[in-house]
Amino acid sequence: MIKRLCVIGVGLIGGSLARSLRAANAVGEIVGCGRGRENLETAIRLNVIDEFTSDPVQAVAGADMIVVATTLGATAEIFSKIAPAISAATVVTDVGSAKQRVIELAISNFGERIGQFVPGHPIAGTEHSGVEASFAELFQNHRVILTPTEQTSAAALSAVTKMWQSTGAVVCEMSAEQHDTILAATSHLPHMLAYALVECLASMDESNDVFKYAAGGFRDFTRIASSNPEMWRDIALDNRHALLAAMDRFQITFDLLKNALSSEDAEALQGLFQNAKSARDAAETLEE
Amino acid sequence: MIKRLCVIGVGLIGGSLARSLRAANAVGEIVGCGRGRENLETAIRLNVIDEFTSDPVQAVAGADMIVVATTLGATAEIFSKIAPAISAATVVTDVGSAKQRVIELAISNFGERIGQFVPGHPIAGTEHSGVEASFAELFQNHRVILTPTEQTSAAALSAVTKMWQSTGAVVCEMSAEQHDTILAATSHLPHMLAYALVECLASMDESNDVFKYAAGGFRDFTRIASSNPEMWRDIALDNRHALLAAMDRFQITFDLLKNALSSEDAEALQGLFQNAKSARDAAETLEE
Numbered sequence: 001m002i003k004r005l006c007v008i009g010v011g012l013i014g015g016s017l018a019r020s021l022r023a024a025n026a027v028g029e030i031v032g033c034g035r036g037r038e039n040l041e042t043a044i045r046l047n048v049i050d051e052f053t054s055d056p057v058q059a060v061a062g063a064d065m066i067v068v069a070t071t072l073g074a075t076a077e078i079f080s081k082i083a084p085a086i087s088a089a090t091v092v093t094d095v096g097s098a099k100q101r102v103i104e105l106a107i108s109n110f111g112e113r114i115g116q117f118v119p120g121h122p123i124a125g126t127e128h129s130g131v132e133a134s135f136a137e138l139f140q141n142h143r144v145i146l147t148p149t150e151q152t153s154a155a156a157l158s159a160v161t162k163m164w165q166s167t168g169a170v171v172c173e174m175s176a177e178q179h180d181t182i183l184a185a186t187s188h189l190p191h192m193l194a195y196a197l198v199e200c201l202a203s204m205d206e207s208n209d210v211f212k213y214a215a216g217g218f219r220d221f222t223r224i225a226s227s228n229p230e231m232w233r234d235i236a237l238d239n240r241h242a243l244l245a246a247m248d249r250f251q252i253t254f255d256l257l258k259n260a261l262s263s264e265d266a267e268a269l270q271g272l273f274q275n276a277k278s279a280r281d282a283a284e285t286l287e288e
Numbered sequence: 289m290i291k292r293l294c295v296i297g298v299g300l301i302g303g304s305l306a307r308s309l310r311a312a313n314a315v316g317e318i319v320g321c322g323r324g325r326e327n328l329e330t331a332i333r334l335n336v337i338d339e340f341t342s343d344p345v346q347a348v349a350g351a352d353m354i355v356v357a358t359t360l361g362a363t364a365e366i367f368s369k370i371a372p373a374i375s376a377a378t379v380v381t382d383v384g385s386a387k388q389r390v391i392e393l394a395i396s397n398f399g400e401r402i403g404q405f406v407p408g409h410p411i412a413g414t415e416h417s418g419v420e421a422s423f424a425e426l427f428q429n430h431r432v433i434l435t436p437t438e439q440t441s442a443a444a445l446s447a448v449t450k451m452w453q454s455t456g457a458v459v460c461e462m463s464a465e466q467h468d469t470i471l472a473a474t475s476h477l478p479h480m481l482a483y484a485l486v487e488c489l490a491s492m493d494e495s496n497d498v499f500k501y502a503a504g505g506f507r508d509f510t511r512i513a514s515s516n517p518e519m520w521r522d523i524a525l526d527n528r529h530a531l532l533a534a535m536d537r538f539q540i541t542f543d544l545l546k547n548a549l550s551s552e553d554a555e556a557l558q559g560l561f562q563n564a565k566s567a568r569d570a571a572e573t574l575e576e
Contacts, residue, residue: 123501143501178494185489186502190509192545193481195564200541201473202567206466211571213411213431214474220508221478225568229561233554240549247546253488257480258535261528266521273517276483279490280513283499 001026002163006063008033008056008078010043012125013095014069015134017167018048023136026166033059034070043131056081060090065163068094073234075102079109086113091156093118093163097183098239099147099176115153118160119176121145121183122169127226140168147176184242189250191232192243194225289314290451294351296321296344296366298331300413301383302357303422305455306336311424314454321347322358331419344369348378353451356382361522363390367397374401379444381406381451385471386527387435387464403441406448407464409433409471410457415514428456435464472530477538479520480531482513 005021007014010032021027032040032049033056040052053059060066060082068078075096086092092110096102099119106117124142126133144164148157161171174182201210236243253272260268293309295302298320309315320337321344322328328340341347348354348370356366363384374380380398384390387407394405412430414421432452436445452459462470489498524531541560548556 125505127505145501174497178497182494182498182501185492185494185498186506190485190506192542193485194509195561196541196545197478197481197538198564198568198571199560200538202563203541204473204537206470206473207567209462209466210470210473211567213433213470214571217413217415217512218474218478219572220511221482222568222571223508224505225564226572227561227565229558229565232561233558236549236557237552237554240552244546244550247542247549249492250485250488251542253484253491254480254535254539257484258532261524261535262532264525264528266525269524270517270521272487273483273515273520275490276486276513277515277517279495279499280486280510283486283502283510284507284514 001028002065003028004063004065005030006033006059006066007031007049008059008066008068008082009070009074010034010040010049010052010131011069012129012131012133012138013122014067015043015048015131016124016136016138017067017069017095017122018043019134019136020139020167021163022047024166026163031059031063039131046131048131048134057085060085064090065159066090066092068092068096071228071231071234072096072098072101072238073230076105076109079105083109083111083113086116088113088116091116091118091159093120093160095120095122096238097121097187097235099179101238103147103149103176114149114151116156118152118156119147119149120160120164121147121179122164123187124169127223129228129231137168139164142169144169144171145179146171146173147179148173149176180239180242181245184239184246188235188239188243189246191224191227192236192247193250194222195232198222198225289316290353291316292351292353293318294321294347294354295319295337296347296354296356296370297358297362298322298328298337298340298419299357300417300419300421300426301410302355303331303336303419304412304424304426305355305357305383305410306331307422307424308427308455309451310335312454314451319347319351327419334419336419336422345373348373352378353447354378354380356380356384359516359519359522360384360386360389360526361518364393364397367393371397371399371401374404376401376404379404379406379447381408381448383408383410384526385409385475385523387467389526391435391437391464402437402439404444406440406444407435407437408448408452409435409467410452411475412457415511417516417519425456427452430457432457432459433467434459434461435467436461437464468527468530469533472527472534476523476527476531477534479512479515480524480535481538482510483520486510486513
């Protein structure tokens with residue numbers, strides 16, 4: 001049971017976590033912290049949080065669990081502000097999509113308190129943002145990846161694991177490097193492809209017709225291009241090494257496909273499509 | 289009212305058209321034609337067709353409307369077989385995704401009967417195939433693009449327009465060239481990206497983990513990579529000029545994005561993401 005939870009960044013993820021812990025009776029008080037007063041007032045009205053402040057130092061006072069759920073770009077500033085204010089009993093965690101970068105920032109800011117920090121990332125979300133888009137069931141049966149370092153204390157790791165389990169999530173652990181490689185492939189690269197595709201179509205002379213005649217497959221495919229541009233700027237930059245490597249791998253396959261097409265190599269095309277279909281169909285069976 | 293409809297290729301599209309016309313009382317008898325006996329027997333059992341034959345010449349005998357709904361790769365053979373067998377009163381149409389190629393084949397096969405052929409393409413589908421995946425509502429509120437040539441007779445165009453309107457579809461006309469450019473952008477290119485992405489991930493050392501940790505966005509994004517490989521081989525090859533042009537346009541935007549990322553140009557990244565999001569959000573409002 002968390003006595004006083006501090007959520008810094010009460011958006012889709014932070015808001016859903018707060019709602020979910022409340023619904024599970026796994027939390028006492030919840031204090032929200034953020035820059036947008038209107039969003040925080042909405043969070044109060046929706047009973048997502050009990051109180052709020054725009055000052056991170058005030059926000060963390062007395063909290064036994066602090067969740068930094070801002071965009072990655074704000075993480076450095078938040079860590080530097082809250083680091084002097086946390087007590088020996090406080091656990092800090094985050095929800096950022098680029099774990100190696102977050103760990104660098106944690107090490108340089110938390111100093112001897114680094115053991116109290118648990119790097120985390122819930123694999124859940126929608127293309128919407130803000131507390132109004134949040135809901136208690138967001139993490140149900142989704143995975144939360146924790147990437148503890150050698151410094152992470154067992155007590156802190158256990159507290160964060162229990163918190164996420166209360167939301168119905170499946171918690172697992174891996175190295176930050178492995179996390180970043182996997183997320184670059186399954187999330188960051190697809191977002192780049194969707195953004196690039198829509199941008200490329202929007203710049204065509206026929207762009208109005210293009211979007212008018214798009215079928216359901218196109219809409220599914222490009223839904224993620226409606227995601228928050230500021231958030232994705234930060235994720236792309238903070239995980240750029242793994243993401244650029246993933247983009248280079250994609251380029252190799254894309255070139256293979258282009259060459260098969262321009263040389264009218266029907267067998268190579270069908271082989272590539274068949275491989276991909278088999279992998280995609282097998283992946284469906286891996287789902288919970 | 290169609291007296292005797294001949295559907296060559298009783299799969300997702302052909303089967304759904306038959307079901308839909310039946311449901312709308314817009315058809316008398318339906319004869320199915322195809323290579324797979326089992327699929328045709330299923331079509332009889334599901335009451336999608338009344339009778340079947342594997343011989344296209346027999347199939348078209350007495351039909352006032354013939355719909356060629358095979359994969360694009362089979363179109364040339366079907367056209368050459370049925371051309372000598374159609375009467376002056378018969379209308380022929382197709383559902384292929386590469387209209388310039390289909391028109392070439394129609395011209396070289398139908399000779400003086402070319403006016404009776406109406407090139408068509410329903411913008412609807414799912415990642416499933418076969419008559420068991422067909423359903424009467426597939427075309428409801430979806431667009432069907434007809435690409436008549438100067439030779440197409442007004443009577444044939446009108447008959448095919450009415451047929452599709454009976455399914456609840458919105459029928460519109462454009463040139464075959466415009467169709468191919470638009471479809472390359474909105475459908476064929478996204479399929480290439482999805483296939484290439486899944487193939488690229490499947491070839492990673494971490495591929496099992498990669499698919500295990502994929503979130504909902506990834507599954508939406510790659511659903512189209514479960515489409516029929518043979519069908520997509522044909523579409524890609526038959527529309528390869530427009531598709532290669534679309535892939536080249538995509539490459540330009542993808543390179544822009546990669547360069548912005550490797551030079552850590554936050555402003556360029558956010559600008560590109562924001563443009564894409566605006567275009568994607570605006571496209572949603574274009575939907576019926």
